[in-house]
Amino acid sequence: MTGSTELVDEELAGHEIATEEPDSSGHSSGVEEENLIDGEDVDSDHYIRAPFDPELIDVITKNTTVDLLLSRIRTHRVDLQPDFQRQAGIWRNKQKSRLIESLLLRIPLPTFYAAENDDEVWAMVDGIQRLTTIAEFIEPEAIGAEPLHLRDLEYLGHDYDQATFADLPDRLQERLRETELIVHLIRRDTPEEVKFNIFARLNTGGLPLTRQELRHALMPGAGRDILRHWADSEIFKESTGYGVRSDRMADREMILRFLAFRLTDPLTYGDDDFDAFLRKSMRKLDRLGTTETQVLREEFDKALNAAYDIFGGWAFRKVDRMGGSRRFPINKALFEAIAVNLATLSAQEIAVLVKRHRRVEKHFLSLMSDVDFMSAISQGTGDPAKVRRRFTAIDEMFRAAGA
Template structure:
């Protein structure tokens, strides 16, 4: 899959092509459990006051962050000014007598943000794209007349509260059934509500790891929890290994969430250590090019390049899954050879290329890409102390800075990662891996030469 990371928005945007999000299969089984509710029509001012006092929880751990834009929030305010009835707000009464918002978080947050003057991200809330009251555009709540302020403060909205003497799991079933709005929850957001417990909290903690966020290119938590889903991808393969993977991917992740939803401290520590080991090694290998694919040049244009704005979850899976149990000192000693080998794998091995681009959630493709990556890395770590076959990155940099011309096609090499150091006297013919036997070429030209030979 090719997954687009937009650094400016701090949001991971998965492109179509790989089965990251699959449709939910079926519904919760019917049950005869009891649900008891209270209905009311409180004013916005009353709900705002309860929230200020901590009695109303807008964002319980299973809820997503605020995602409405200014225009959508402004339309809500305009509806209140017009006294248009709004959909029901669903609440759940907790054991400590607080109330959690099950459905309606975006609406209530919009009302409260307007009254307080700022959105949750700190940006001023000024009305925009008002159709019936265009004269109110660019105005804040404090700019409105007392009459209009009162219309908002005293606007009544219907609430249905699930009492705490109801079955405790029912609010999550209701949460799923209410997931039909204009911006329905994605699969990770649903997991966040269904598989509540210590595991989801651990996944959120790991998603905030400084090295991880740097590698995936975000500065803040993703609004749609896609960063947390990436951590879950690693965790599921860590717990089950790729050899026990069964498609579809969604079910594989859900089963992992169910099994470890109340993860114990011992298992949590082991997972945390494995995750950090992987991201630290991968940062040393690829830094900001991590989890991206390097594309080989062609006969018409021999210059290869990194897919700068493309995030490939298949590459993410294998890199995270291969390095979590590796000794960092051994990897660092063979860092140049491993980096070169991995770039070569994604540019010249057609089986691997197919496994990261075609039918990527199929069992055979998952095992193929993991097997090829693990065999490559293990082979390098096993043999790195012998006569090296790969030239060092330092030598490549020296040759590139001296003359970046490809010694085969005669064209300039545009990117050092597209440069390959070729043995003048071939390695398999006894040629040594020494500077005197090295020449700089395009990866494509070197590969084409090898095929011709």
């Protein structure tokens, strides 16, 4: 990627790229968060739009034991989603050790939440870190982990500092295995939309799940792997200026949106529930063949390379028409509209746009004064009319610049 760094004539003369606060890796970490002015996709209430039969809601409470849950993990009947990262990051050893200490002290753990899939596998939605920690201490081989050594204990440190499960007396080993846990399980026959709604309502932890985290938790399959691998690609990170954090899966949602509108023509999109549309798209990813996936990946890489070569560090971001120095965060709606449009162009057409990148930038700047376009990339971006508006506007921009 060559990366266009020149800016278009006097109108953009004041647009120096603002320095963003870097994360621990040295990369900027700005990204438009959900429920802010920009990037709002669906109603935050997760309300159910269509009537459903309440009799189909099947939620049961399972009083199980640590040993039984470990048995399910061993036989792959619990999906722990090992790549499921939360904003707080992976628990540190101190947090893990204190959890085991709580069990040894017979302090009850919070309730676990899970959903049952068609194969009767439980997808853990709330309690992943807790259950992973328990497995890491008692049966680390079941999850391919190294044995957990207790440290920084608050009450038992003198006797069990650096202890592993094997170091504990038999009575304490038995106490851990026989510890009772409460799991609220949503059975497989519960409608998917209702299932997502229930978890949104029941998610009472300190950090509510994002919509993509819910999709990731409740929809295991090939689609989940595609999003993970593509989000980890250097082309995605570089084209977005390392500006999309991965810990809340914002990167995976952006890629899902790109794929959703490559599998569904944006101009024919008419779904009044954008979240449901993205779920349907994840199901489509599960059914893709190797060849189809490869073609989409080639289009994805081509589009991101082109965006970087045309816009440079401004790719997928709004710009300040008044000449301010602020560099806006990555915008999800701009990402999908620009990337999908570029994915449909030929190599020759892209080469023309790269050569005429100043003209593209000038047309893009004019869109920043278009009230309808700005609304289409800022609020309620899942509305069908707004989807059509932004995709059409970006298509016309490229055509005008390339003419």
